[in-house]
Amino acid sequence: MQTDMTLVFIGIWIIIATWLLQWAVAAAVKAKQPGAIPGKVPENISHDSPVFRCHRTFMNTLENVPMFLATVFLGLFLGLESDWFGYWVMLFAIARILHMALYYAIATEKNPSPRSWFFVLGAVANVAVLVQCAMQLWSF
Structure with missing residues (x-):
């Protein structure tokens, strides 16, 4: 039985699109600052x-x-096909978006901050996919 890999590919697309958005926002916000120097973030902020x-x-x-x-x-190269593969990719994608939104919204040096929970969810998703890859390798 072949699993629908659409969720994996949608998740990858979301991750890349979020990454691109973060780059654009960071560049635009910095460029609007008085005296902004390309490629340099002020050290005193x-x-x-x-x-x-x-x-x-x-x-x-x-x-x-x-x-x-x-x-x-x-996982893709190994032919990993499971519903959970897609769920983990989507969890990572959503966790990165929520991490980003909280980082933009909340100015805190408290640790853990609310964004830390979404960082951890992304890390859990990464470990879960790596474990799935190991299980796939073991089955060869």
Whole structure:
């Protein structure tokens, strides 16, 4: 029985589109600042600055999305086909959007912050897909 992989591909598309949106928002917010220098984020800013929050949101995505996409592509190369594969990809995609929205909205240095919970959900999804890949390898 072949599983419908549409959810996996929709999730990948959402992840990439979110990544692109974060890049555009971070670039636009920073460029609008007085005295903005291309490629340089002021060192004296923190969570109370929208420039900081937009930049950190994008950097956090750069730290997490490539690893997740590598795991997903490994699953695709292995022929992993399960409903759970799609659910985990969608969970990661939604968690990244919620993480982004909370990072933009809440200026806090509290740890854990509300966005931390969505970071953790994304990490759980990554581990779950990696475990599915290992199980697929074991079945060869």
